[in-house]
Amino acid sequence: MxxxxxxxxxxxxxxxxxxxxxxxxxxxxxxxxxxxxxxxxxxxxxxxxxxxxxxxxxxxxxxxxxxxxxxxxxxxxxxxxxLLGCRVLIIHKNKLSEFSSVNEKQLKQLSVGIPATWADADLFRVNHYNVIEQGSLEERLIAVQNGECDYMALGANEAEAILVEYGHLTPDLVVEPSLLLYYPFxxxxxxxxxxxxxxxxxxxxxxxxxxxxxxxxxxxxxxxxxxxxVKLHQRRVFHLTNPILPSELADYQSDLLPI
CATH class of the missing domain: 3.40.190.10 (Periplasmic binding protein-like II)
Known part of the structure; x- marks a missing residue:
């Protein structure tokens, strides 16, 4: 076993x-x-x-x-x-216009919701993002739905499935179509x-x-x-560094990253 x-x-x-x-x-x-x-x-x-x-x-x-x-x-x-390091944003549908033109400096000033204990919370803080780390995945999604956080950044491998899974609680959330946050993860x-x-x-x-x-x-x-x-190759990419990568993987890059 x-x-x-x-x-x-x-x-x-x-x-x-x-x-x-x-x-x-x-x-x-x-x-x-x-x-x-x-x-x-x-x-x-x-x-x-x-x-x-x-x-x-x-x-x-x-x-x-x-x-x-x-x-x-x-x-x-x-x-x-x-794929987990290819992050798309979960936002309220009323903010689609705002996010379509946001630059990297502006995005860092907005609040990103991250569930408690998730490993990428420190990574976002190191990269000077405004992190609200607390609660569960469900609670952070509800916080975005209610305007208590501006967005979440979820892996492109899970964002759509998570929206479907929690759609009964967060019906107004969508995957933002133009941005990609990338870090080796x-x-x-x-x-x-x-x-x-x-x-x-x-x-x-x-x-x-x-x-x-x-x-x-x-x-x-x-x-x-x-x-x-989620059409990764059609998105604007903001790059983040990952300070916790072990030496064996220090040069790792996803082959899914837009060239």
Missing amino acids: VHFWNGNKSAIRQQFERNLLQIALQKVKPKHIINNDLTNYPKAEDEGEVFTRGTDILVTVAGNKKFAQGSYLMLPKPLCRG PLVFYCHPEQAALLADVEHGLEQCCATGELDMLFEQTYGADVRA
């Missing part, structure tokens, strides 16, 4: 990351059974201690400061093509420090899935329609 912690993220990410682990392990150890743990931890310190609670493996952003150095093993192979596997063999199995399985095209197929099945819908 492999205990996979898959909480504190959107449903579409949970689906992709669970399926990703499943197909990787099937290549090497097809008898592995995955316990897909969807527990959400409201406190960052609780999330950072999941390996002390029986977790074997998880997916998180590379360099996530919630996890103390030495408390995990990292597989420095970016997953999901860096690769998702990677973190493993329990005593589970090096499991991480090696996952690495070998991923290599085989890359060779067969199964990873590209999973990406397309899960995210393809949503990525095409």
Whole structure:
């Protein structure tokens, strides 16, 4: 039994990351059974201690400061093509005209809502954005709906799905069509420090899935329609730096980034 912690993220990410682990392990150890743990931890310190609670493996952003150095093993192979760092804005539909002409300085002065404990809150602060970090994803969406925050910045892999999921609570929210915030924000596997063999199995399985095209197929099945819908290559791009990137991934750039 492999205990996979898959909480504190959107449903579409949970689906992709669970399926990703499943197909990787099937290549090497097809008898592995995955316990897909969807527990959400409201406190960052609780999330950072999941390996002390029986977790074997998880997916998180590379360099996530919630996890103390030495408390995990990292597989420095970016997953999901860096899509999580391609951020589109969720805004109230009445603000579409305002955002269509906003420049980078003006955007930084507006308030971005980020749920408590999300790893990108510090990243936005380092880049001098006006961050309101509190509550859950649902609460931050409602705050944008009610005008308490100006916008949220969600991964292009999840923005449309999240709007659908919470549409009954936030009917006036839309994906802003002209802007893209980009920062290198690769998702990677973190493993329990005593589970090096499991991480090696996952690495070998991923290599085989890359060779067969199964990873590209999973990406397309899960995210393809949503990525095409947000039209990344037609957007103005504001670049942010990511100070938490580990040295192994210091030069990482998503291949989805508009040229």
